Amino acid sequence: MRVIYNEQMAELADLLGGMAGLAGSAMERATQSLLNADLELAEQVITEYDRIAEMIQLAEEKAFALLALQAPVAGDLRQVVSAIQIVSDVNRMGVLSLHVAKMTRRRFPQHAVPEAVNSYFAEMGRVAVKMGATAKEVLESRDPERAAKLTDDDEAMDDLHKHLFTLIMDRDWQFGVAAAVDVALLGRYYERFADHAVEIGRRVVFLVTGVLPPDPDSEKESI
Amino acid sequence: MRVIYNEQMAELADLLGGMAGLAGSAMERATQSLLNADLELAEQVITEYDRIAEMIQLAEEKAFALLALQAPVAGDLRQVVSAIQIVSDVNRMGVLSLHVAKMTRRRFPQHAVPEAVNSYFAEMGRVAVKMGATAKEVLESRDPERAAKLTDDDEAMDDLHKHLFTLIMDRDWQFGVAAAVDVALLGRYYERFADHAVEIGRRVVFLVTGVLPPDPDSEKESI
Structure with missing residues (x-):
């Protein structure tokens, strides 16, 4: 019984890790599609x-x-x-990369975001992909210290997100309302992607230590 | 064993229903706080x-x-x-009402949304509260037909959300970038609140019929 359990649980953990990896890679390509207004990549x-x-x-x-x-x-x-709880977080990560790709498609052949904020999205994409990869590793290794690192990356994401908001809320924003709204929603997609990766980390910490770290999302300001 | 199981499961179902009811009532008051720039209610x-x-x-x-x-x-x-899956949806409904209340607090003493779109938020709030109440009923009654009705309400929410977007994306929008961004994010909070209520309905349908209806959120356009 125990041997079968261990085997099946290892299979399930691999599957979860594989999905987190896929979600990270989807976000990587979604970000590329966004930066280059690449419809083909978005459709993929x-x-x-x-x-x-x-x-x-x-x-x-x-x-x-x-x-x-x-x-x-x-x-x-x-x-x-x-x-079971982690499955739903990984699913949301996938759906959020889907939302980014759909934004590319919706604005094609225009770029969805003004070139002036490309660097923010490139960086948010980079952090998201890193967090997807870390979530995958954490699911496979169950290393609570590595899991806690997801919180640091999440802080980096929040900082990027806040900066992006000061830009679009500034009187000097010159790209109009529609672009600001797209940027705001896209920013939220990346930030939520990061939150779900943190949530996976919290669940793994709980698994290993028996203590569930506090939920950072309910504490955050809601931009 | 069976009697104890039934008792404990009924307790858990009541708890879930109670939480959905609380989330609905939180969204009701959050919406009032938003419409009236009522800081006290938001803090509550x-x-x-x-x-x-x-x-x-x-x-x-x-x-x-x-x-x-x-x-x-x-x-x-x-x-x-x-x-277990429903708990996480109910939690998100609570967090989303929290986000609405935080937006009221963040913009106080100003109103977060221009008066011209108040009626949209009043209606989105009304639909959200109704969906919270329906989710509560469905959790208690396990009525799959009632659960399926959540999808109709979700469509009403999506329509409101789309209308709101055509307003803020229109060249005639006269309330500036910051207000448009707030409206866009708030719109997304209401729409996500509705999605989670639908998700609860899907889970109940699955419970009763053994078939999980398709996930409408992954099909939606990502505004």
Whole structure:
């Protein structure tokens, strides 16, 4: 029983890690599509979301089967319950990269964001991709110290997000209302992507230490 | 065993329903605070979120205890797993009402939204509150037909959201960039609140029928 449980739990953890990796790579390409107004790349991200959606369903089924057939207890049970919660965070990361790609498509052949803020999105994209990769590693290694690092990256993301907001809210913003609104929403997508990666880290810390770190999102100012 | 399971599951379902009701009432007051630039009411919503957060933790603990002590199978297991997923949706509904209240506080003593779009927010608030109440009922009654109605309300929300966007993206928008950005983000909070209510409905439909309806959010255009 125990051997089967360990095998199936390892499979589930790999699947979650694989999905986090896919979400990170989707955000990487979505960001490229945004910066270069690359419709083809955006369409690719949109099409490939279906693969993440399939993996989500598979992961939910695997977690359910583990509970039903292995009836895990204590720490093992906590792992499966955490996996169920993590699935939904990974799914949102995928959906948020989809939203970025759809913004590229919606504004094509125009660029969705003015060139003046490209560097912000390039950097937010870089941080998001890094966080996707870290989430993947954390899911595979269950290293709580590495998981806590996601919070540092999230702070970097929040700083970028705040800077971006001071730019669009400034009287000197010269690209008009529509561009400001697109930038604001896109900024929110990246920031939420980071939040979900942090949430995955929190769940892993909880798994290993038994203590759930506070939810940074409920404390944040809501820009 | 079975009697205890039924009792504990009924308690958990009541707790989830109670939280959905609280989230709806938080959104109601957050909307009032927004429309009237009522700082006191906004602060009340912000303070009372702590109560939702406590209930979230309690619900997670109850679900875990149910799995650990009752080792439910088949349909019973599905109920507990769904409850775990629903907890996270209800939590987001609470956080989103918190975001609306924080926007009121951030812009006080100014109104966060121009009077010209007040009617949109009043209506989006009304739909959100209705959806919170329906989610509560659905959690308590497990009526799949009632759950499916959440999708109709979500469509009403999406229509309002789209209209609001045509207004702020229009060349005739006369309230400046900052107001447009606030309106765009607020619109997104209401729309996400509705999505989470729909998600609760989907989970209940799944519980009762065994079939999970498609996720409307991944299909939507990302405004």
